[in-house]
Amino acid sequence: MLSMLGLGSASELFRTIPQDVQLGRELKITDPLAEPEVIAAMEEMAARNTAATKPSFLGAGVYSHYSPTIVDHLIQRSEFFTSYTPYQPEISQGTLQYIFEFQTLVCQLTGMEVANASMYDGSTAMAEAYLMAQRVTRRDKIVVAKSVHPEYRDVAVTYAQHGDTEIIEIGYDEATGRVSGLEALDDKTAALVVQSPNFFGCVEDVKSLADAAHAVGALLIVTVTEAISLGLLKTPGECGADIVVGEGQSFGIPMSFGGPHLGLFATREKYVRSMPGRLCGVAYDKDGNRGFVLTLSTREQHIRREKATSNICTNQGLIALAATIYMEAMGKKGMQEVAEQNAQKAAYAKRQIAAIDGFSIPFSAPTFNEFLVRGPRPATEILEKVRTESGVIGGLAISKYYDDHANDFIVAVTETAKKEHIDKLVAGVAAA
Amino acid sequence: MSITKVTQHPTQNEGLIFERSQTGRVGYRLPKLDVEAANIDEIIPAELRRGDGLADVPEVSEVDVIRHFTRISTWNYSIDLGMYPLGSCTMKYNSRLNEKVARIGGYTNLHPLAPEEESQGALELMYRLQEDLAEITGLPGVSLQPAAGAQGEMTGVMLIRALLDKRDGEASKDRRVMLIPESAHGTNPASAALAGFTVKAIRANEDGLTDMDHLRELCDQGGVAGLMLTNPNTVGIFETNIKEICETIHNAGGLVYMDGANMNALVGVARPGDMGVDVIHLNLHKTFSTPHGGGGPGCGPCCCTAELAEFLPVPRVEKTGERYHLNYELPNSIGRVKAFFGNFGMMIRALSYIYTHGAEGLREATETAVLNARYVAHELKDTYHMPFEADCMHEAVFSHKHQTAAGVHTLDIAKRLIDYGFHPPTIYFPLVVEGAMLIEPTESVGRADLDAFVDAMKHIDREARETPELVLGAPHSTRIGRLDEATAARRPVLRWRPDMESLGKSA
Numbered sequence: 001m002l003s004m005l006g007l008g009s010a011s012e013l014f015r016t017i018p019q020d021v022q023l024g025r026e027l028k029i030t031d032p033l034a035e036p037e038v039i040a041a042m043e044e045m046a047a048r049n050t051a052a053t054k055p056s057f058l059g060a061g062v063y064s065h066y067s068p069t070i071v072d073h074l075i076q077r078s079e080f081f082t083s084y085t086p087y088q089p090e091i092s093q094g095t096l097q098y099i100f101e102f103q104t105l106v107c108q109l110t111g112m113e114v115a116n117a118s119m120y121d122g123s124t125a126m127a128e129a130y131l132m133a134q135r136v137t138r139r140d141k142i143v144v145a146k147s148v149h150p151e152y153r154d155v156a157v158t159y160a161q162h163g164d165t166e167i168i169e170i171g172y173d174e175a176t177g178r179v180s181g182l183e184a185l186d187d188k189t190a191a192l193v194v195q196s197p198n199f200f201g202c203v204e205d206v207k208s209l210a211d212a213a214h215a216v217g218a219l220l221i222v223t224v225t226e227a228i229s230l231g232l233l234k235t236p237g238e239c240g241a242d243i244v245v246g247e248g249q250s251f252g253i254p255m256s257f258g259g260p261h262l263g264l265f266a267t268r269e270k271y272v273r274s275m276p277g278r279l280c281g282v283a284y285d286k287d288g289n290r291g292f293v294l295t296l297s298t299r300e301q302h303i304r305r306e307k308a309t310s311n312i313c314t315n316q317g318l319i320a321l322a323a324t325i326y327m328e329a330m331g332k333k334g335m336q337e338v339a340e341q342n343a344q345k346a347a348y349a350k351r352q353i354a355a356i357d358g359f360s361i362p363f364s365a366p367t368f369n370e371f372l373v374r375g376p377r378p379a380t381e382i383l384e385k386v387r388t389e390s391g392v393i394g395g396l397a398i399s400k401y402y403d404d405h406a407n408d409f410i411v412a413v414t415e416t417a418k419k420e421h422i423d424k425l426v427a428g429v430a431a432a
Numbered sequence: 433m434s435i436t437k438v439t440q441h442p443t444q445n446e447g448l449i450f451e452r453s454q455t456g457r458v459g460y461r462l463p464k465l466d467v468e469a470a471n472i473d474e475i476i477p478a479e480l481r482r483g484d485g486l487a488d489v490p491e492v493s494e495v496d497v498i499r500h501f502t503r504i505s506t507w508n509y510s511i512d513l514g515m516y517p518l519g520s521c522t523m524k525y526n527s528r529l530n531e532k533v534a535r536i537g538g539y540t541n542l543h544p545l546a547p548e549e550e551s552q553g554a555l556e557l558m559y560r561l562q563e564d565l566a567e568i569t570g571l572p573g574v575s576l577q578p579a580a581g582a583q584g585e586m587t588g589v590m591l592i593r594a595l596l597d598k599r600d601g602e603a604s605k606d607r608r609v610m611l612i613p614e615s616a617h618g619t620n621p622a623s624a625a626l627a628g629f630t631v632k633a634i635r636a637n638e639d640g641l642t643d644m645d646h647l648r649e650l651c652d653q654g655g656v657a658g659l660m661l662t663n664p665n666t667v668g669i670f671e672t673n674i675k676e677i678c679e680t681i682h683n684a685g686g687l688v689y690m691d692g693a694n695m696n697a698l699v700g701v702a703r704p705g706d707m708g709v710d711v712i713h714l715n716l717h718k719t720f721s722t723p724h725g726g727g728g729p730g731c732g733p734c735c736c737t738a739e740l741a742e743f744l745p746v747p748r749v750e751k752t753g754e755r756y757h758l759n760y761e762l763p764n765s766i767g768r769v770k771a772f773f774g775n776f777g778m779m780i781r782a783l784s785y786i787y788t789h790g791a792e793g794l795r796e797a798t799e800t801a802v803l804n805a806r807y808v809a810h811e812l813k814d815t816y817h818m819p820f821e822a823d824c825m826h827e828a829v830f831s832h833k834h835q836t837a838a839g840v841h842t843l844d845i846a847k848r849l850i851d852y853g854f855h856p857p858t859i860y861f862p863l864v865v866e867g868a869m870l871i872e873p874t875e876s877v878g879r880a881d882l883d884a885f886v887d888a889m890k891h892i893d894r895e896a897r898e899t900p901e902l903v904l905g906a907p908h909s910t911r912i913g914r915l916d917e918a919t920a921a922r923r924p925v926l927r928w929r930p931d932m933e934s935l936g937k938s939a
Contacts (some may be wrong), residue, residue, distance in 0.1 A: 001803055001807050001879060004807070004810065005646040005803075005806055005807065005810055009477070010803070011798040013802045013803055013806065013823075014670075014701055014802070015704070015823065016672055016677070016822060016823050017667070017670050017672075017701070017702050018668045018672060018674075018886075019746075020571070020675070020701050020798060021674060021675060021706050021707045022701060023700065023702055023703055023706070026630070026700070026792060026795065026796070027567055027568060027699075027700050027789050027791040027794060028567050028790040028791070029564050029567055029568070029790065029794075030788060030790050030791070031790045031791070031792070032787075032789055032790030032792060032793045032933055033787045033790070034786060035529055035788075037787075038533065038784055038787045038788055039529070039530060039533060041481075042536060042557075042780065042783075042784065043532040043533075043536060044553075045538075045553035045554070045556055046538025046539050046554075047538055047553065048534040048538075048552045049538040049539065049542045049546075049551050049552070049553040050535060050550045051542060051543060051546030051547060051550035051551055052538045052539070052540075052541040052542040052546075053537070053538075053541070053760065056543055056546070056547050057877035058543040058546065059602065060545055061771060062543055062544055062772070064541070064543070066460075068459065068460045068494070070459070070494060070497060071775070072499055072535070074497075074498065074501045074505075076531065077501070077505045077513075078510045078511070078512035078513070079506060079508040079510045079513075080501075080505055080508065080509075080510075080724050080725070081506035081510075081526065081531075081723045081726070082510040082511035082512045082723055083508045083509060083510040083511070083518065083722070083724065083725075083726045084521055084724045084726070084727070085726065085727040086727070088509070088724065088846070088847075088850070088855065089668070089912075089915050089917075090847065090850060090854055090907050090910040090911075090912055090913070090914065090915075091507070091508065091509040091850055091855065091907075092507075092508055092509070092528060093507035093724075093911065093912060094506065094507040094508035094729070095506045095508055095726040096449070097504050097507075098501070098504065100537075100928070101449055101450075101928070103662065103926055103927050104448075104450065104927040104928045105489065108460055108486065108488055109486075109861050111482075113597070113927075114926050114927065115926075115927070117727070118728070120579035120580065120583065120729075120770060120775075121579065121770060121771055122771065123768075123770055123771035124579065124769075124770060125935075129560070132548050132657050133773065141656070142731060146929030149771070150853075151768060151771040151772065152771060154626065154767055154768040155767075155768045155769060155770060155771060157767055158590070158766060158768055158769055159769075160746075160768035161767070162590075162593065162627050162628030162767075163628070180774060184613070191796075197442040198820075199468070203476060204479075206474050215608065218862035225724070231482075231486065232476065232481055232482065233476070233480060233481060233482060234479070234480055234481060234482045234483070235482055235484075238482070238484075238802055250630075251557070253539065254540035254541065255509050255541060255543050255544070256542070256776050256777045257538050257539065257541060257542045257543075257544050257551070257554045257772070257773065257776040258544030258771065258772025258773050258774070258776055259544075259579070259770070259772060259773070259774055259775040259776050259777065259778075260579075260728075260729035260731075260776075260777050260778060262773040269570075272926070277927055278727070279924070280926070281920045281921075281924045281926050282918060282920065283916055283920035283923040284621070284913050284915065284916055284917035285870065285913035285914060285915050285916070286913055286914070286916075286921070287765050287913060289912050290911070291584070291912045291915050293917050293920050295917065295920045295921045295924055295926075296921055296924055297921075301617075301618035301621075301622035301648065301870060302442070302593075302617075302619075302620050302861075303618065303620040304618070304622075305621040305622060305631075306617045306622055306624060306625040306630075306631050307625075308618065308622045308625075308938060311579075311582045311583075311585070311586055311615075311619050311622035311623045311625075311626055312583075313580065313582045313618075313619050313732040314514060314580035314581060314715075314728045314729070315580075315725075315727055315729075316581065316725075316727075316728045316729045317726040317728040317729070318723065318726060318727075318729065319728070319729055320650070320724075320726025321725075321726065325497060325501060326848075327489070328449050328459070328490055328492060328500070329459035329460050329492075329494060329497045329499050330458075330460050330657070331457065331458055331459060331460075331489060331490055331491045332485070332486045332489040332491050332493065333456075333458050333488065333785050334458055334459070334460045334462070335486055335605075337462060337513050338462060338463070338487060340472065341462065342473075343472065343475050343476060344465055344466055344467060344469050344470065344475070345465070345472075347470050347475045348468060348470075348498050351470075361463070366474075366475065366476045366477060366480060368476065372455075377468060378784050380528055386822070387547065388653045388669070390513060392751065393546060393547070393550075396672035397730050398544055405901060407506060415462060415463075418466065419466040419467050420475065420926075422467065
């Protein structure tokens with residue numbers, strides 16, 4: 001082929017690149033490894049992730065859940081995982097149809113009217129919701145609860161730092177663990193942003209928060225970091241939320257050290273043209289056959305450039321497929337059963353830990369599958385002792401994010417936590 | 433080449449999962465609850481629980497789900513089916529080895545907030561990938577946190593903004609212009625806007641390269657914060673003046689961001705850091721073969737000069753002695769762009785790709801990618817209009833100019849290609865070429881595939897002149913014909929509802 005092009009060697013392919021910017025040597029990286037060598041190198045590193053094999057009660061936005069075998073099996077079909085964004089609908093109907101099903105399922109679970117085809121993760125979905133609320137209301141003040149995931153709030157600050165956004169953080173009631181400080185809402189507020197269950201695991205009274213936001217003409221943005229809770233809790237939509245964002249990792253997606261996960265984004269129909277991200281809709285061919293296409297793309301960067309509703313292009317397509325398969329395999333019954341098991345198992349652990357001398361549950365609000373524990377000593381010391389002596393990762397010390405909570409840690413208990421592991425945790429905490 | 437319409441196939445008909453739902457069916461098995469159950473009202477009061485019983489969520493069996501997705505999957509074209517020459521998308525083979533290693537339990541079951549000493553393997557993997565990407569780009573500061581290309585762009589221009597704000601203080605507010613070629617991806621201006629920049633477009637000259645006079649003129653107008661440049665550019669041509677371009681921007685007080693979408697033309701041959709580029713993002717889902725997955729997930733690492741590194745997102749993965757750790761103490765950081773550390777699963781796959789290829793294999797992949805594109809350009813240049821004469825790199829741009837006289841446009845050519853068993857190229861991008869067709873074969877196709885593709889393109893050209901209605905009505909071989917996108921956007925139906933009889937029947 002080189003000779004057909006009149007070239008003597010492969011290096012002549014690059015003659016438009018000036019010599020002084022050509023590398024002129026091999027890269028200083030490894031020699032090629034054979035398949036067994038790659039596997040061995042990857043397994044060797046993986047083996048040093050010892051946390052992956054221990055009973056763990058870590059949550060805080062990433063959860064260990066059961067995923068039906070068929071989820072990972074089906075997403076490995078070539079037709080799904082080696083295809084591109086469905087810009088040619090005639091040969092992408094498989095992808096387009098599952099996006100349509102995904103959008104529908106997200107609406108059903110959140111109680112909202114429209115959902116997009118996914119965002120990167122819960123944190124970036126929330127950041128985009130700030131910007132959307134500003135567009136919708138033409139106001140710039142965002143009032144966000146400190147009980148929203150700290151890393152989500154950080155990401156939103158990064159996204160908003162060069163715009164006109166004014167971010168006000170409000171606290172939580174020391175007795176209940178629920179949002180307080182709603183007097184910060186005023187007629188300049190674009191949105192009130194809350195999380196339910198919140199970072200401490202407390203289920204918020206979303207209805208009254210919606211009323212408070214609407215009373216000043218602001219939107220209510222509800223963030224859901226544990227999507228399994230949607231199978232049991234009153235939907236944010238029913239409570240009056242205007243935008244619901246969330247993390248869909250719990251829907252059959254491995255924890256995978258924090259990604260790839262799945263950003264959920266849903267809103268009211270009247271705001272659809274202000275939404276970020278791809279949307280899939282019904283379309284017909286000339287014979288009246290039903291199909292699906294990407295639609296309302298005049299909101300997006302490839303058409304609107306700097307005036308787009310978001311810069312997002314690539315999203316989490318295949319992860320949205322995994323979540324779709326999960327939701328459909330679990331179905332109406334499974335989504336309720338798994339949510340109830342989470343609530344029951346966490347309640348069991350909460351009862352046991354609350355009974356340990358010196359330990360308490362500081363917040364009184366109902367919790368779903370996560371709860372805050374207050375110990376007699378710094379939580380980092382307690383958890384370190386539980387880890388080294390009982391071989392259990394007992395939860396997350398929140399001093400990492402909240403300076404004034406040195407003795408507090410969050411325990412997450414999902415359906416994958418066996419009773420014997422919960423009992424081991426309880427015994428370990430009691431001995432710590 | 434003759435086209436036979438595909439025969440009727442059982443997968444032609446498959447409704448929405450909601451249309452398959454049967455009361456009482458389930459597709460999962462959970463263990464029984466093994467703890468003493470409390471009254472649910474005592475855990476969560478009824479007024480906080482949903483009362484709709486998840487109305488309309490489907491009820492289907494495991495085999496229903498398997499058949500549903502297997503059937504609809506057959507409606508997709510995919511890399512594994514054949515050449516997928518989408519320009520600027522780098523649809524190369526996705527190795528199964530990468531899939532296998534990404535599924536090792538020590539990675540998939542690892543919680544991002546697990547203690548550092550119990551996550552050393554994952555941190556080492558990230559560190560190693562950072563080191564390799566630094567060597568490949570010639571830019572030593574690396575963050576793997578951005579989730580995709582657009583987020584890598586946003587991160588990159590925010591680094592520029594942070595440096596200018598620190599360097600110039602108050603005066604930085606007078607330096608808010610980001611120069612972007614009119615041929616750039618739409619994500620570039622959208623990302624620049626997020627960093628608070630206003631955009632000025634740079635013209636291209638008749639050779640498809642940055643118009644240096646226009647660049648200097650824009651720089652002379654002042655206020656230039658930087659330049660966002662794709663190289664090779666979006667018409668597939670290397671910006672030969674890259675060093676001078678970077679110098680011009682630097683002399684004007686700005687910085688250069690390079691969009692790494694087209695790095696598949698450069699890996700192992702030339703490095704952005706050696707060209708004068710200050711910051712670049714890479715698309716692991718393009719250049720480093722992680723699957724596109726029908727639209728994502730991606731991974732868009734940002735690589736920058738030592739000077740910009742203090743502004744990279746927190747946390748950064750660092751190594752002290754033999755221990756890997758996360759550094760959150762970076763006071764000048766632009767902040768987090770994503771919860772946790774990025775799309776870690778994609779990092780595993782990318783490192784596996786690098787290990788498999790090694791230095792030599794990466795360079796050979798680049799050579800083959802460029803050779804394949806050059807071959808397509810050579811074979812089609814007499815049939816399709818090529819707007820630029822310069823040697824193309826890993827992708828070649830054509831237009832429909834020779835076919836429009838017969839009423840045939842780029843869209844029609846693209847749809848007709850489907851009948852010949854190929855995915856169409858990227859069409860109508862870049863916007864600067866009227867009726868553009870941007871063809872990127874990648875290194876994952878051999879001579880026989882390239883010849884078949886060239887043959888198909890030549891047949892379509894002949895059809896355009898002899899039997900244009902055949903091309904205008906394409907595709908003829910698919911389950912569904914061209915869809916009415918205008919009506920879909922005017923009256924959007926974005927979800928299923930039980931009362932939607934008007935949705936009509938699946939094709």
